[in-house]
Amino acid sequence: MNDLTLRQQKVLGLIIRTYINTAQPVGSKALLEANDLGVSSATIRNEMAALEELGYLTHPHTSAGRVPTDKGYRFFVERLIGDVELPLTEQNTIRHQFHQAKLEMSQWMQLASAVLARSARSAAIVTAPKVEQPRLRHLELISTQSQLVLMVVVFQGGTVRQRMLSLREPMDQNALSQTATKFNSLCAGLDVAGVRNRMADASDFENDVIKLLTDLMASNDAVPLNEVYRDGLTEVLQEPEFTRRSDANAIVTAMEQPTFLIDVLSSPVGTVQVVIGGEGRWRELSACSMVIARYGIEGFATGALGVLGPTRMPYGRAISTVRYVADLMSDLVSDLYGD
Amino acid sequence: MNDLTLRQQKVLGLIIRTYINTAQPVGSKALLEANDLGVSSATIRNEMAALEELGYLTHPHTSAGRVPTDKGYRFFVERLIGDVELPLTEQNTIRHQFHQAKLEMSQWMQLASAVLARSARSAAIVTAPKVEQPRLRHLELISTQSQLVLMVVVFQGGTVRQRMLSLREPMDQNALSQTATKFNSLCAGLDVAGVRNRMADASDFENDVIKLLTDLMASNDAVPLNEVYRDGLTEVLQEPEFTRRSDANAIVTAMEQPTFLIDVLSSPVGTVQVVIGGEGRWRELSACSMVIARYGIEGFATGALGVLGPTRMPYGRAISTVRYVADLMSDLVSDLYGD
DNA sequence: CGTTAGCACTCGTATTATTCGACTGCTAAC
DNA sequence: GTTAGCAGTCGAATAATACGAGTGCTAACG
Numbered sequence: 231m232n233d234l235t236l237r238q239q240k241v242l243g244l245i246i247r248t249y250i251n252t253a254q255p256v257g258s259k260a261l262l263e264a265n266d267l268g269v270s271s272a273t274i275r276n277e278m279a280a281l282e283e284l285g286y287l288t289h290p291h292t293s294a295g296r297v298p299t300d301k302g303y304r305f306f307v308e309r310l311i312g313d314v315e316l317p318l319t320e321q322n323t324i325r326h327q328f329h330q331a332k333l334e335m336s337q338w339m340q341l342a343s344a345v346l347a348r349s350a351r352s353a354a355i356v357t358a359p360k361v362e363q364p365r366l367r368h369l370e371l372i373s374t375q376s377q378l379v380l381m382v383v384v385f386q387g388g389t390v391r392q393r394m395l396s397l398r399e400p401m402d403q404n405a406l407s408q409t410a411t412k413f414n415s416l417c418a419g420l421d422v423a424g425v426r427n428r429m430a431d432a433s434d435f436e437n438d439v440i441k442l443l444t445d446l447m448a449s450n451d452a453v454p455l456n457e458v459y460r461d462g463l464t465e466v467l468q469e470p471e472f473t474r475r476s477d478a479n480a481i482v483t484a485m486e487q488p489t490f491l492i493d494v495l496s497s498p499v500g501t502v503q504v505v506i507g508g509e510g511r512w513r514e515l516s517a518c519s520m521v522i523a524r525y526g527i528e529g530f531a532t533g534a535l536g537v538l539g540p541t542r543m544p545y546g547r548a549i550s551t552v553r554y555v556a557d558l559m560s561d562l563v564s565d566l567y568g569d
Numbered sequence: 570m571n572d573l574t575l576r577q578q579k580v581l582g583l584i585i586r587t588y589i590n591t592a593q594p595v596g597s598k599a600l601l602e603a604n605d606l607g608v609s610s611a612t613i614r615n616e617m618a619a620l621e622e623l624g625y626l627t628h629p630h631t632s633a634g635r636v637p638t639d640k641g642y643r644f645f646v647e648r649l650i651g652d653v654e655l656p657l658t659e660q661n662t663i664r665h666q667f668h669q670a671k672l673e674m675s676q677w678m679q680l681a682s683a684v685l686a687r688s689a690r691s692a693a694i695v696t697a698p699k700v701e702q703p704r705l706r707h708l709e710l711i712s713t714q715s716q717l718v719l720m721v722v723v724f725q726g727g728t729v730r731q732r733m734l735s736l737r738e739p740m741d742q743n744a745l746s747q748t749a750t751k752f753n754s755l756c757a758g759l760d761v762a763g764v765r766n767r768m769a770d771a772s773d774f775e776n777d778v779i780k781l782l783t784d785l786m787a788s789n790d791a792v793p794l795n796e797v798y799r800d801g802l803t804e805v806l807q808e809p810e811f812t813r814r815s816d817a818n819a820i821v822t823a824m825e826q827p828t829f830l831i832d833v834l835s836s837p838v839g840t841v842q843v844v845i846g847g848e849g850r851w852r853e854l855s856a857c858s859m860v861i862a863r864y865g866i867e868g869f870a871t872g873a874l875g876v877l878g879p880t881r882m883p884y885g886r887a888i889s890t891v892r893y894v895a896d897l898m899s900d901l902v903s904d905l906y907g908d
Numbered sequence: 909c910g911t912t913a914g915c916a917c918t919c920g921t922a923t924t925a926t927t928c929g930a931c932t933g934c935t936a937a938c
Numbered sequence: 939g940t941t942a943g944c945a946g947t948c949g950a951a952t953a954a955t956a957c958g959a960g961t962g963c964t965a966a967c968g
Contacts, residue, residue: 255959258961259959259960271960275962279961293961294959295959295961
């Protein structure tokens with residue numbers, strides 16, 4: 231895999247960079263004009279042919295310039311761009327924006343998606359941090375209509391969720407409050423199992439509450455895709471690769487139902503994943519690349535964020551922005567939920 | 570405006586219905602073959618010419634069939650389809666789905682958007698019901714890090730919101746809880762002004778809390794577009810009118826930032842608005858129509874929902890589905906938040 | 909042996925010409 | 939008022955052509 235000469239690496243890098251900028255197949259002559267390589271176009275052509283032979287480039291057709299393959303992009307990402315950091319000025323701009331925002335997770339997520347979209351010329355997705363092992367902090371039961379109760383649950387860490395509960399027989403607000411108080415005094419700080427345990431001798435109604443609570447804590451796992459912020463779809467659809475209807479649909483669908491995020495959630499926090507051309511796993515995303523990271527505090531509360539764009543993506547910017555924003559969001563999570 | 574003969578109305582209706590199904594300009598001959606009109610194609614042509622003269626139809630070009638204008642659609646919607654109700658079987662299906670779902674607003678919204686999108690062959694948007702005049706129900710202050718406090722506010726009606734608050738000097742959880750208890754006992758059931766009033770002699774910290782609370786209650790107005798559910802964008806983009814890049818972009822942008830909903834929020838609950846071809850107000854949506862309604866309880870908690878699609882929209886289905894789902898959601902809101 | 913100039917060849921894109929056919933609009937007859 | 943018939947129109951589809959960017963090969967060069 232590493233049997234590329236230095237010059238081949240240089241040529242490959244230049245082709246990819248040029249192609250990323252222009253979206254046009256890169257010819258030997260054009261490449262030579264823009265960069266001083268000290269060799270003739272014929273030599274470049276030879277190198278190009280060699281790179282094609284090795285699978286890093288292709289031809290759309292005989293008389294066109296070269297275009298990177300997924301393998302080419304992969305090499306580019308892993309060997310050629312290195313660990314780029316976001317320029318300090320941009321870091322500051324972003325950090326500044328985050329400090330401007332109200333101290334609220336939803337605002338941060340929105341901001342993060344906006345920053346990602348602008349910076350990486352791609353569509354951005356940010357999911358809310360999800361608490362891993364929810365522990366009860368506070369519970370409220372609010373009587374609404376005769377037989378209906380609104381249950382509001384605050385988990386340790388500040389996540390709030392709500393559900394309706396229908397009663398078997400009418401209860402007044404007083405009785406409800408009593409039950410809530412009982413839960414709060416007995417079960418604060420406990421997880422699902424703990425609550426079940428502590429409330430072993432529960433009344434029918436209390437059991438209903440426990441059931442709903444359990445359901446809520448468990449379903450926490452199942453809805454990672456519920457609270458999702460998106461941005462930049464319109465812009466990315468302007469890119470020439472999405473002229474083809476099917477490719478445009480693929481990315482719109484992917485943004486609507488970002489199922490691919492589920493796979494990402496198994497990676498550790500802090501690493502930035504680059505998936506090029508769907509990588510076999512997502513056939514319909516063969517024209518797309520994504521740069522994704524998990525953020526938050528491992529084992530406690532984590533979310534995912536990243537960008538989705540054409541394979542011809544500014545990987546350097548994308549990777550460094552995703553990493554920076556992920557780190558920033560991790561800091562914010564630990565500020566918000568930190569112990 | 571009503572100077573159309575009965576036959577003209579019939580012809581107009583048939584043309585529009587045909588065009589809605591086929592997306593192809595409708596010729597006199599084709600129209601005659603599909604429907605038994607008892608007259609010849611020449612007569613139809615005369616009627617078509619008259620309808621065009623009156624502004625209800627156009628020609629893409631000389632040798633093409635007729636296509637409805639926005640005025641034509643408008644007449645169709647207001648005079649020709651009448652008050653269609655959704656078929657009972659569909660009503661039942663939808664109602665059944667809603668009862669299957671967990672008793673949670675977010676699930677209902679998601680479901681509503683799915684139902685709307687499927688039924689009206691359009692993209693659907695559903696915004697969360699927004700409480701009009703928020704009154705405090707319960708407040709919690711949770712210490713996270715040294716100088717940071719998470720404030721969770723439950724409003725009357727069950728809306729829950731959260732914000733961070735940075736302290737000027739450290740406070741422990743006990744002190745925080747005390748403050749929260751004070752607010753809860755003194756201010757439950759009050760609106761912004763009431764809280765300010767009751768807490769006239771507040772400490773510095775309490776004033777910070779009040780400030781944040783005020784901010785939260787006020788900003789409630791400003792973020793109607795925060796919690797929004799969408800569906801069906803992918804499908805609607807398949808429609809032939811969105812082959813043109815610019816039109817596709819228009820609808821994607823509109824779905825990303827549904828600013829047009831703001832205007833809708835002034836209409837009364839219960840009426841279904843039909844906006845055809847942007848109606849001058851939204852120039853970029855000239856190729857789109859929308860069918861929108863507000864739902865909820867007037868003056869207490871309302872949201873908006875509707876569909877966005879090509880002007881060639883199945884208006885009958887769209888209107889009846891939007892109305893039915895809006896009514897359903899209104900019922901659910903009054904179940905949830907009802908007094 | 910790597911490099912380079914030169915040149916024939918390929919093939920997609922753009923351009924132009926041509927045909928085809930659906931539909932209209934008109935006229936004259938019913 | 940309605941209808942048959944027909945000339946006329948204009949977009950869409952098809953074919954023919956020219957253009958040119960870029961390759962790949964070969965032979966010469968240092």
